[in-house]
Amino acid sequence: MRYIADELKGRKTSDGKPYEFEFIPKDEFSLSNMKKLATSKYIFLTDNFFALAFMRFNKKTKLIQLWHGTGIFKKFGYDLLEDEQKKTMLKFSNKITNLMVSSHNVIDIYARNFAIDKSKVLPLGIPRNDYYSPEHLDEDYVRQLRGEFEQRYPNLRGKKIVLYAPTFREDPKYNAVFNYFDIEKFIDELGDDYILCIKLHPNYNKFADSANRIDLDELTDTYNIVNFTEYKDEQKLFLISNILITDYSSVMVEYTLLNRPIILFAYDLDNYLENERGFYFDYRKEVPGRIVKDTDELVRVIREKDFNLSNLKEFAEFQFDYFDAYSSKRILDYVLEE
Known part of the structure; x- marks a missing residue:
């Protein structure tokens, strides 16, 4: 998130204004944070947050999953969930606009484990590695x-x-x-x-x-x-x-x-x-x-x-x-x- 924020600081909207952004730790969720989510045009995630499965967003809002891991190694996500968890995962995944990954070689595995269409998985890199x-x-x-x-x-x-x-x-x-x-x-x-x-x-x-x-x-x-x-x-x-x-x-x-x-x-x-x-x-x-x-x-x-x-x-x-x-x-x- 730090690298996304740093990159945003150097950009302006189409009408010349700086982008406004806030960080919302998922374990500090509150009504005021719900309002921030509801009024945001872009939402970036670095983890799964299944509460989003039960929220409705403006159709123009984009939810971008950055994830916190790099590449593929151990099994994760959908491959490890029980049936009831998978149902929630599907509701959550339907909200995701795009998922960012480190390589075209890992697209199929990430698409399956986030239960989203391959076309939404983009190998543009992992912000964490900008370090x-x-x-x-x-x-x-x-x-x-x-x-x-x-x-x-x-x-x-x-x-x-x-x-x-x-x-x-x-x-x-x-x-x-x-x-x-x-x-x-x-x-x-x-x-x-x-x-x-x-x-x-x-x-x-x-x-x-x-x-x-x-x-x-x-x-x-x-x-x-x-x-x-x-x-x-x-x-x-x-x-x-x-x-x-x-x-x-x-x-x-x-x-x-x-x-x-x-x-x-x-x-x-x-x-x-x-x-x-x-x-x-x-x-x-x-x-x-x-x-x-x-x-x-x-x-x-x-x-x-x-x-x-x-x-x-x-x-x-x-x-x-x-x-x-x-x-x-x-x-x-x-x-x-x-």
Whole structure:
């Protein structure tokens, strides 16, 4: 939304007036916000908001779904809903004017999962990825950004940053990621050159039982690591990191834009494939990095720089039609044209 807003600030309506806009958090819905929705000509969404299924809008109002994820990875949307939810989804989807996606390759899957006609799905890009502008990718900017982090976290100095960003599992046993990721071994083997930074998924605690719930403060006090779980701007973390370790998180899709090593720490791969969401491609063959199943293997891959980058370029080109910072411009050029 920030990038759409920034792009709007530089534009004027056909009669020369600036565009007026407001942000409405969906968990702060109110009568005054209903009025704003009712009197808006354009409504941009970054998530599903099924309350819209039960509202009637002026026929000239355009509802534009920007979504919050990039490309395709895990199954989502209509593929995961129960029958009653699907009925609501259909009512909601009928209101959508256009859905924006990152690539023409993902149109069919997004059309099905939003239950809308393919003609409404446009591969104009994802505004979120406008962050990766030439200015932000510039070596001097990244060096400055890293310096700011090092002032706050001095233990980052002189080390390559390994960012561990696992997703959650619905099974509490496998959700306990640090029963499988041996932090002590990682530090003993790689701590001279690398520092581990962790960013757990917001749903981690939701699926963690009391026996396996992690005290992150205790973890960072015990080991020389940095906990970024509460840090909101993960794109800055991507920029300063040298290696991403994840598993089944869609952050791997976005990280391919940086053309840096990705390691898939999939200690529970067989169980995940059988019992969790599933994927839209062959995970074992098509992920953009090396798959490892234990810390010994993880350490070896990093030490030997055995990252298996062969899939990275092809994976990225499938997920993105554009490698630029102009998605918001393309979207508004299309939406605002009368």
